[in-house]
Amino acid sequence: MKTLAGMMHVTAAMGPLPASGEFLPPRLAPTEPTLLVVGILGVAVIVGGLGLLLWLGTRRPGEH
Numbered sequence: 001m002k003t004l005a006g007m008m009h010v011t012a013a014m015g016p017l018p019a020s021g022e023f024l025p026p027r028l029a030p031t032e033p034t035l036l037v038v039g040i041l042g043v044a045v046i047v048g049g050l051g052l053l054l055w056l057g058t059r060r061p062g063e064h
Helices: 004-014 032-058
Strands: none
Touching: none
């Protein structure tokens, strides 16, 4: 099942994937503003993490 053909067979057997939120009850389904906020927060976390790594990577050993 680890072959590409095996994965394609499993995917085809599942049928068409439902649209976003169909697995959840309506009150728990993500709305567009929620997805927008999550996306913005995700980008902010990624940019902040990269900035922190860059800052830590460019400091000299004697600096605090």
